[in-house]
Amino acid sequence: MVMSVDTELLRVLSDPLRLRIVTLLAHETLCTTHLVAETGARQTNLSNHLRVLRDAGVVETEPCGRFTYYRLRPEVLESLSGQFAGLAATARANADAKRSC
Amino acid sequence: MVMSVDTELLRVLSDPLRLRIVTLLAHETLCTTHLVAETGARQTNLSNHLRVLRDAGVVETEPCGRFTYYRLRPEVLESLSGQFAGLAATARANADAKRSC
DNA sequence: TGAAATTATCAGTCCATGGTGATGTCAGTC
DNA sequence: GACTGACATCACCATGGACTGATAATTTCA
Numbered sequence: 001m002v003m004s005v006d007t008e009l010l011r012v013l014s015d016p017l018r019l020r021i022v023t024l025l026a027h028e029t030l031c032t033t034h035l036v037a038e039t040g041a042r043q044t045n046l047s048n049h050l051r052v053l054r055d056a057g058v059v060e061t062e063p064c065g066r067f068t069y070y071r072l073r074p075e076v077l078e079s080l081s082g083q084f085a086g087l088a089a090t091a092r093a094n095a096d097a098k099r100s101c
Numbered sequence: 102m103v104m105s106v107d108t109e110l111l112r113v114l115s116d117p118l119r120l121r122i123v124t125l126l127a128h129e130t131l132c133t134t135h136l137v138a139e140t141g142a143r144q145t146n147l148s149n150h151l152r153v154l155r156d157a158g159v160v161e162t163e164p165c166g167r168f169t170y171y172r173l174r175p176e177v178l179e180s181l182s183g184q185f186a187g188l189a190a191t192a193r194a195n196a197d198a199k200r201s202c
Numbered sequence: 203t204g205a206a207a208t209t210a211t212c213a214g215t216c217c218a219t220g221g222t223g224a225t226g227t228c229a230g231t232c
Numbered sequence: 233g234a235c236t237g238a239c240a241t242c243a244c245c246a247t248g249g250a251c252t253g254a255t256a257a258t259t260t261c262a
Contacts, residue, residue, distance in 0.1 A: 004124060007117045012106045013117035015220075026191045028198035032239060045221055047240055066229040066238050067202050074196075077189035084182035090127045091175040093111055097129035101168050101210095116250080133209060146251055148210055166260040167208050202238095204262090211256070225262090226241070232234085 007084045009076065012056040017041060018049050022058065025072035032068060106184045110177070110192050114156040118142060126173040133169060197200065 013019055024030060024038055035046050041060065050070060055060040058076050062069040115118055118140065123137055126133060136147050151171060154160040159177050163170040 005114075005120055007115070007120050007229080009113040010120065011112065012113040013106075014108070016222085017143035019106055019111065023188065026188050027195050028200050030200055031202055033202060033237095034200055036172035042240090043239070044220070044223075050242080053139050056186045064202075068239065069199065072192045074189040074192040077185045077192065081182045081189060084178045084185065086180060087124065087127050088175040091178065094128050096176075098170065099129050099131055099132060099135055101132055101165075118250085134207095143252070144209075145253075149250080152210080154215090169209065206262100207258100207260080208255100209258080212254085213252105215250105215252080217250085218248090222243105222245080224242085225243105227239085227255105229235100229236105229238085229246105231236080 009056060012052055025070055029069050029071045110157055113153055121155060125170055130170050130172045
């Protein structure tokens with residue numbers, strides 16, 4: 001019952017554009033060009049964000065010629081889901097606990 | 102099956118101190134003084150963060166004399182957990198989908 | 203009523219980080 | 233080999249937001 005949430009992972013996912021990327025990748029594996037077209041963001045900007053996502057283990061790359069495919073790693077999201085579920089369960093269990101002043 | 106995650110809520114929870122507060126409140130309802138003692142942060146700082154958490158609906162307040170108790174709302178965490186689980190499930194279902202360049 | 207305790211508000215500072223342009227690197231094509 | 237396209241890297245700028253000090257508002261107690 002450690003019930004702690006991965007802060008760093010949360011920070012990485014809390015950016016709107018990065019979350020958008022993750023949502024897109026949840027539907028199909030894409031390469032940078034696709035993401036540029038889908039999001040309207042600059043290539044440089046996307047490349048920076050993809051690096052952050054990759055460093056955090058959220059995404060893995062698959063080089064294919066001059067293209068680079070990005071694939072989402074569902075385990076990471078599942079883990080996060082479990083962490084929040086655990087924290088919520090803890091809160092439910094301790095709903096009546098109140099420290100007196 | 103839109104499977105989008107609440108970005109604003111994520112942003113709110115992605116701050117280390119706020120996540121610490123949420124974790125503490127998952128175990129028992131506390132007032133500001135307790136949170137000051139537990140976290141070591143300044144009262145002003147905590148008050149600001151608690152306002153953010155409250156505005157985001159993560160926490161609710163219960164005034165009690167000159168004290169203010171803060172209670173965690175588990176529904177919010179459960180919702181977030183469900184959103185991530187749904188996104189992960191989508192990714193699992195589309196694991197083989199890859200758009201060609 | 204005066205003083206102390208608890209919490210909130212406000213204005214200001216400072217820094218992390220998201221966005222950008224320029225440039226480098228590598229693969230494919232002519 | 234020259235050229236184009238895909239992607240990464242670097243340095244820079246601008247801004248949001250975390251933190252702080254001073255202060256106000258409210259409650260409790262002597």
